[in-house]
Amino acid sequence: MSCTLFIAGDSTAALKGASEKPMTGWGEYLQGYFGPSVQVDNRAVNGRSTKSFLAEGRLAAIEKDLQAGDYLFIQFGHNDGKQEDPARYADPERDYPGNLQRFIACARRAGAAPVLLTSVSRRRFLEDGAPDPLAVGAYPEVMRQVAAETNTPLLDIFAASQQLYGALGQEGSRHLFMHLPERAHPNYPDGISDDTHFSDVGARQIARLVAQAIKQCDALQQLRSHLIGSAEAVLPGGEVRPL
Template identity: 35%
Template sequence: MKKIALLLNVLLVATICVAQKQTYKFDFSSDKKVKEGYLKVTPQTLFNNEQGYGYDLQPAWDGKSNKPFFFSVNVPDGNYKVTVVIGSKNEPSSTTVRGESRRLFIENLSTKKGELKTETFTINKRNIKISGKERVRIKSREKNKLNWDDKLTLEFNGESPRLNSLIIEPVENVPTVYLCGNSTVVDYDNEPWGAWGQMIPRFFTDKVCIANHAESGLSANTFISGNRLKKIMSQIKKGDYLLVEFGHNDQKQKQPGTGAYFSFVYNLKIFIDEARAKGANPVLVTPTCRRRFDKEGKSVNTHGEYPDAIRWVAQKENVPLIELNGMTTMLCDALGVDGSMKLYVHYPAGTFPGQTREFKDNSHFSTYGAYETAKCVVEGMKKAKLDIVNYLRADYKGFNPAQPDKFETFKWNLCPFTEIEKPDGN
């Protein structure tokens, strides 16, 4: 009887979990008649846990305002296909869609008056729970990050954002690319910071999902000890990818047993072995360059032996390698001593609310620099012949780091939130 009762409990829990992973359909249009099977959203539809969905973080959208707005839905961990119908019957629009901690999916999509366009993408949602009492040990500064809560949050931004309808449905059959790294990879919630991990989803169709687990200040060993790799291993499946980029913070470890060819390569091997044990594909990435030049105006390597150690492990373990260090160095050299400041967070005091001091950071990317670096990663994926490059969006035309996009043509819609505190790590 005890075994039967236990089995019934397991089945009940499983049934509840499946029931929670449901499809949501929301009607944001101005039509009085609600679309069949949809939930009508009005300015009074504000998020609360009892309802489980609604406008969040900022004032509700009234259907006319050009200010950015956020919409959240409580969903379990997993991948979700999002279908948005963008546009308005009454006016032209220009809409950018980001998700969770400012992950970019749809960029400056324009519609004419009366025109509606349908776009889809796949987004990963997670929280800190692993199993039982196990949790990811996040930092204090992460506790309010949209990446780590129980909600799936979408940001609708742009010159004139217009949303007609929204569908969120669970998906299981797409390859997921899990990102491990530091402040050069992480999803930043707030302006003016950016990293390549939050930009790269924009270049893929809904046939690929990017799950960015990177965090500022982490090294290979602290990523592991903080249960972040364990969280990924609790979700990763056969055919998924594990991209690993470390080096910035690892090189500052000076205690006995540390070093590029000691603890660092040992920890990289853990990432490789764990991924392969799950049938996933490990990929190593050399660290992005810091902005530093010699007297002749050429970029200087500040990572010591660490890029070479990564290359050595990749060759020894027969793991694909993305040569991001070389490509970002090429980016800096192409833009020169002055122009390369645009790649990083260099802004005079007063550029952002509460910013009393000049930003002068040569390690952390601006949103423009993050965007360009994400393109470098895509090119690295293509060179490594990863299968996921078959699912690049049709408007991705390739990229040469020696010929970067002009800063003046980069159009980024600022989110309402800024952060004056510099990210951890350097």
């Protein structure tokens, strides 16, 4: 039985145009972990929060296409925390939980399965060399709470990405993100130093973490049956490892 997996999210997951490359969203590589029975439809958009995604009618557009048996992956948080921007800011204690519940309700109305993904972590380390547990503020923990309260499957990508960064270390994790010197790429003539957005290698790594989380989630048995067991990921150092 075939189905569509929709991604609602921000720039960390979104498709990137030619003018943005080599910046890459993890959603660009998720299809590679599924056979033709699952079609990934990536609706994530740069700069969006739960609030602006809803206000712009983007969830409503997804709802028109959702069918019974589909999946709605929901990952936000990075832009919800922008207090300086009223169009995007969603208070983590009040607005953010309510917004997430609207996404969940939308999927369930259509007979689709909502899946919450905690925000993928920024590359931010503490003085002791550990990844900063507040790299995306309170939003990952709030999403965990909403998942528990609404009985919604949760993929803890924040925890998984922090584990990856911690294993690689502060310098070793640098290549996962957009760090380019001046004149290294025509799209970034002045260079770039960005610890939120992923390089192509980083996007591949995060997509692999998402696929692993699906495989480990008992609540997603139907979806994980569609995973391609031989899907491979290239790890730091060139090692190739199957899912």
